[in-house]
Amino acid sequence: MKKLFSIFQNKNYALLFLASFASQMGGIIGLTALLYYLLDRFSQQPAYATITELMLSLPTLAVFFLVGVFADRFDRQKIAKNCDWICAGLSILLLLSLYIEWMPFTFAVLFFRNAVKSFFNPAQTSLIQGILSENEYSVAVGLNQMVASLFMLFGNGLGVFCYWTLGVEGAVLVDAASFVVSGLLIQACRISKEVRMPNGKHSIRQLNIASVWNEFKLGFSYILQHKLLLALVSGFSLFGVVNGGLSVMQVFILKYKLAPETYEEMSIVLGIVFGAGFLTGSIAASILSQKLKLYHILILALIVSGSATISGSLVNNIWLYMVSSFFIALSLPGINIAIGGWIPSIVNPKMMGRVQGWINPVMMLSQSLTLLFIAALYPAFIALESLYWLVGGSLIAVGIFYMLILPKFLELNQVADVTID
Structure with missing residues (x-):
């Protein structure tokens, strides 16, 4: 302290x-x-x-x-x-x-x-x-x-x-x-x-967009060459789906289903519940990362968060929904710590910056597509509960996908160690 x-x-x-x-x-x-x-x-x-x-x-x-x-x-x-x-x-x-x-x-x-x-x-x-x-x-x-x-x-x-x-x-x-x-x-x-x-000191006139873009393409090629790294980086697209979906789905379910008259007050309570779950999950995931393999934590967190997301669409009581939201928040740090802690161990330090340069765009692209999907289809063509099933189902599907492929990649010792220009 x-x-x-x-x-x-x-x-x-x-x-x-x-x-x-x-x-x-x-x-x-x-x-x-x-x-x-x-x-x-x-x-x-x-x-x-x-x-x-x-x-x-x-x-x-x-x-x-x-x-x-x-x-x-x-x-x-x-x-x-x-x-x-x-x-x-x-x-x-x-x-x-x-x-x-x-x-x-x-x-x-x-x-x-x-x-x-x-x-x-x-x-x-x-x-x-x-x-x-x-x-x-x-x-x-x-x-x-x-x-x-x-x-x-x-x-x-x-x-x-x-x-x-x-x-x-x-x-x-x-x-x-x-x-x-x-x-x-x-x-x-x-x-x-x-x-x-x-x-050193540079002028804006010296900025060469073509050379900057070439650096990002090199990072992309590096990711594509390594299946384990590609699988983990692709996982950040899932964060985009979750962030994009939950950013509006929770407000919508309060206003249009669970608490139409008091949704503003309830959103404050939900924020406290979600934040408390995230803080607790961060501590728990940090401890578990010292005792379990990272891919075990990742798979467990994905399945728990997906199941909790789907359960949130099935309840008609706001307090039961709070419980579901707590478990979503509790499990999300496990995904973040597992992927974020794994990537540095398999990436050549000389390429780390260029790999990191692709993570945020991957996440923001999937987040934008999710929000565009919701804006275009809700409420005219898709029910609110269907959005929860979509996000929760995606989390569970990725958890099962990782369960099948990550052990194989580890056996092959997929470490990103190619020659770097």
Whole structure:
């Protein structure tokens, strides 16, 4: 515990940590309020809520091949603080779009704001890596997990509370203020040039899109050459299906089936239940990873989460649904820890960055396709319960698929060790 708090003696880290917290808060409160505003204002058009969530994933696909290059080629501190300030300005534009009630403009602003936010994390994470020692970096990752759990526990409730008390306009203004505070905290850091620009100073005119794209193609070829690695990376597409589905399915089932009159209040309780399950699952999966083989944890977590998702569609009592949601959240960290902990052990360190560069786009693509599927087919062509069966069935099917193929790949010792150019 002493080591956990001693890291804050590093002033630069303390400022970056608070900036990350403020920036995350700026991304959650307004978006949550907007989601509930659209459900209230356009209750007969649930596709609007789905499109709002879609605006979180599509921007990542638009800029994924640039964000890492920007963090390596340009001033990381300037990238991070400018991302925050641009997002603050776009939040003001979002207010204007709500005032005139032109939904295409609203969705366009959300798209550009989340595209800009995509550049923040690589730059901020790279700064933290440069100002901490190797031992301290593991402590920083643990703190980030704690913050993520807190936002999962209370972020949705905080957004709904701001919506009730300040209205959607006030919640978006809180977003804008959070981004400004984050930018000021990052500007206050005193970070050496070597950390901010480890590869020297570059101009935007020197950026060669063709060479960047070739690096990503090399990573893709590397993944395709190794069946075990391909199977694990493909698993991240499942995260996209789960994230995309649950981001709207849980709100829909509360509003249209289980608690139509009190769905906003119940969504706060559900967020706490889900966050508590995720936090408990993270601890349990970390302990189990020391005692069981990773693919055993992965298969077990997939089948449990899939079964819990399907059971959630079968109950008509909101408290039984809470139990199902708890077990979904409890098992998801096992999937993340198993895949995330396995990949580094089978990838050549020289290729790790290029492999990682494909993981987020794979996940965001499947998330976007899932949200597009829901927006197009629900509620006109597909029942709400069918969405739960689709997501839950996908989890179970992948669990069975891994049960059949992963032991064979391990026997073949599929380690990614090809020659690298």
